[in-house]
Amino acid sequence: MSRYYTDQHEWIDVAGDIATVGITDYAQGQLGDIVFVELPREGATFDKGDDAAVVESVKAASDVYSPISGEVVETNGALEDEPALVNSDPEEDGWFFRLRVADAGELEELMDEAAYKGFVASL
Amino acid sequence: MSSQDDIAGLEEELPLEHLPLDAWHRAKGARMVGFAGYHMPIQYEGIMAEHGWTREHAGLFDVSHMGQLGFSGEGVDAALELLLPADIKGLEPFRQRYSMLLDEEGGIIDDLMISRSGNGAFDGAAIYMVVNGATKYDDIGWMIEHLPDEVVMNHMAEQALLALQGPEAVEVMAQLVPGVAELFFMQAGLFDWQGVPLWISRSGYTGEDGFEISVPAEAAEALADALCALPQVKPIGLGARDSLRLEAGLPLYGHDLTPQVSAIGAGLGFAIPKRRRTEGGFIGYARILKELAEGSGTKRVGLRIDGRLPAREGAPIFAGTRQVGEVTSGGFAPSVGAPVAMGWVSLPESAEGTPLEIEVRGRRIAASVAPMPFVQHRYRRK
Numbered sequence: 001m002s003r004y005y006t007d008q009h010e011w012i013d014v015a016g017d018i019a020t021v022g023i024t025d026y027a028q029g030q031l032g033d034i035v036f037v038e039l040p041r042e043g044a045t046f047d048k049g050d051d052a053a054v055v056e057s058v059k060a061a062s063d064v065y066s067p068i069s070g071e072v073v074e075t076n077g078a079l080e081d082e083p084a085l086v087n088s089d090p091e092e093d094g095w096f097f098r099l100r101v102a103d104a105g106e107l108e109e110l111m112d113e114a115a116y117k118g119f120v121a122s123l
Numbered sequence: 124m125s126s127q128d129d130i131a132g133l134e135e136e137l138p139l140e141h142l143p144l145d146a147w148h149r150a151k152g153a154r155m156v157g158f159a160g161y162h163m164p165i166q167y168e169g170i171m172a173e174h175g176w177t178r179e180h181a182g183l184f185d186v187s188h189m190g191q192l193g194f195s196g197e198g199v200d201a202a203l204e205l206l207l208p209a210d211i212k213g214l215e216p217f218r219q220r221y222s223m224l225l226d227e228e229g230g231i232i233d234d235l236m237i238s239r240s241g242n243g244a245f246d247g248a249a250i251y252m253v254v255n256g257a258t259k260y261d262d263i264g265w266m267i268e269h270l271p272d273e274v275v276m277n278h279m280a281e282q283a284l285l286a287l288q289g290p291e292a293v294e295v296m297a298q299l300v301p302g303v304a305e306l307f308f309m310q311a312g313l314f315d316w317q318g319v320p321l322w323i324s325r326s327g328y329t330g331e332d333g334f335e336i337s338v339p340a341e342a343a344e345a346l347a348d349a350l351c352a353l354p355q356v357k358p359i360g361l362g363a364r365d366s367l368r369l370e371a372g373l374p375l376y377g378h379d380l381t382p383q384v385s386a387i388g389a390g391l392g393f394a395i396p397k398r399r400r401t402e403g404g405f406i407g408y409a410r411i412l413k414e415l416a417e418g419s420g421t422k423r424v425g426l427r428i429d430g431r432l433p434a435r436e437g438a439p440i441f442a443g444t445r446q447v448g449e450v451t452s453g454g455f456a457p458s459v460g461a462p463v464a465m466g467w468v469s470l471p472e473s474a475e476g477t478p479l480e481i482e483v484r485g486r487r488i489a490a491s492v493a494p495m496p497f498v499q500h501r502y503r504r505k
Contacts, residue, residue: 032362033171035455035462036431038484054484055435058170058455059362083431 004107005116006067011091014107021067022095023055023086026120031057033080034086039075040097046070048106055086068106070099134216142187143283143340147347149181151358158361159188159256166360173363174457177329178498182359183350190259191337192266193240193248202274203250206266208386208395208405209237209335211250216241217326221311221394222245223386224254224262230382231389232265233258234374236335238324243320244313245337246279253284255376264431269406283343288333291355291500292466296323296334299349303334308502316346328364330371330424330500369465370456371388372425372495377435379423379465385410388419388467421448422473425495426464426481428453432488433462434481441487443481447472450481458498468492 001015009027013020018039028034036056045064046052046066079085086094101107111119139157146317148155153164164185166173176182194203200211209222219238223231235254245251259278266276287296297304300314303323311324324334338346350356365375374380380389386407392415398414399405428434433454440448453464464481472479475494480487 032166033169036433038432056173056367056455059165060459061433061435 004110009068012067017097017101019101020095025090028087028090033058034083037079037083040072042072044072068103072097073100074098143343144185149342161188164360166362171364171457173359174366176357177289181291181295181355184286187283188256190254191282192252193246193277194250195248196274199249199274202270208399210396214239217312219311225407229385229407231380233262238311238484262290282337283340285336286327288327288329288331292333295353295355307505329367370498387414388421421467424473425493426490427493428462429489434464434483439482442472463497
């Protein structure tokens with residue numbers, strides 16, 4: 001399994017043709033206390049960069065983009081009851097949705113962990 | 124990921140100035156944002172934790188961005204009664220009132236607090252006024268235009284302003300300044316803290332008991348340190364200030380109150396006493412008189428929202444297919460445990476319990492008109 005990152009602070013784990021998407025620990029720290037997550041519906045298809053989800057913190061609503069193109073095959077229902085999972089475990093249990101990867105070539109444009117760490121350090 | 128809107132739409136592009144406690148906030152781990160032209164702390168440990176702390180203990184807020192103004196000179200009361208619909212002439216020494224500046228059409232230019240400094244006890248001023256930070260320079264310009272030459276307005280830019288809010292605020296403040304516990308809600312006085320003069324009023328913007336403290340800028344850090352050295356006190360950022368005031372049903376200028384909103388429609392008629400309603404003699408009176416007689420077309424109301432999706436400023440409000448209003452501020456209310464909102468609706472839809480719908484990102488969510496405050500006020504009244 002490989003993990004990639006975007007400059008919009010999403011992470012994406014790829015196993016076979018299925019990709020799991022969430023927001024990074026840095027992102028949840030910036031957002032603060034999360035009170036609601038609006039997830040996409042299963043079966044929705046996204047192009048890379050499309051609005052895919054919305055995360056509401058106490059202070060504001062923020063869009064989450066689809067880091068790659070694909071079809072939504074699963075969403076994390078646990079976030080409906082416990083949106084704060086995104087704060088407490090952003091990069092594991094606080095995942096948002098899973099996509100069937102449409103074009104594996106898009107992954108090459110994303111950052112690996114070292115590159116993302118360098119990117120965050122530069123902010 | 125990107126933010127759709129900043130905190131209540133308050134961040135700005137202009138070069139920002141630094142307030143007296145700037146370094147103090149940073150040393151306390153604050154995340155700083157631009158607000159009303161200044162670098163200000165939006166949060167320290169997190170909005171939910173800070174909100175809860177203020178409701179349970181005592182939170183220290185730096186509101187030094189607000190405009191502190193002193194008025195003196197012959198005829199100052201009469202001159203201010205032209206600008207404000209408040210009873211200035213009847214304002215007793217060391218008493219504070221909520222009021223507002225109205226434009227010629229009766230729209231709200233700003234909302235504010237005024238108090239009478241007994242015998243010019245505070246900085247030689249007869250009347251002390253606190254206006255909003257984002258509007259203070261416009262307010263000053265407006266008042267210069269309308270005040271006679273005999274009245275002197277002093278912008279007290281050398282004063283910082285702190286607020287200590289919460290059920291434990293009184294025991295904390297009384298440790299530093301014996302005597303403040305005697306004040307009731309909306310009373311004020313000049314006190315001494317280690318040789319530093321403090322103008323302290325029992326008031327605030329959270330719905331809790333507490334104090335607002337005007338302190339010379341050079342003593343602000345020492346006072347903030349002395350307060351935060353006590354175990355009941357933590358510094359609280361603007362984020363929690365906004366969620367606390369929303370729960371308390373208190374309007375925010377520039378959002379819930381604007382020049383398009385009238386005092387009556389905004390539900391601020393309580394701030395216009397009988398003599399001023401009858402006699403008038405203040406800018407914007409015609410509209411007040413008309414709306415007192417005929418009602419305003421719209422009304423500011425509280426809204427309870429079903430589910431967990433917050434409705435925020437700008438969200439349209441519907442009764443069936445008709446748009447009947449708009450959310451002016453909203454968000455998750457930590458002490459309520461659910462989203463709440465404030466907004467204007469047309470008069471027929473303003474009755475408590477009226478079922479409405481709010482549109483959020485193309486989806487309709489169920490809401491109903493609810494009484495405010497959402498969390499009971501805990502002021503110390505006489």
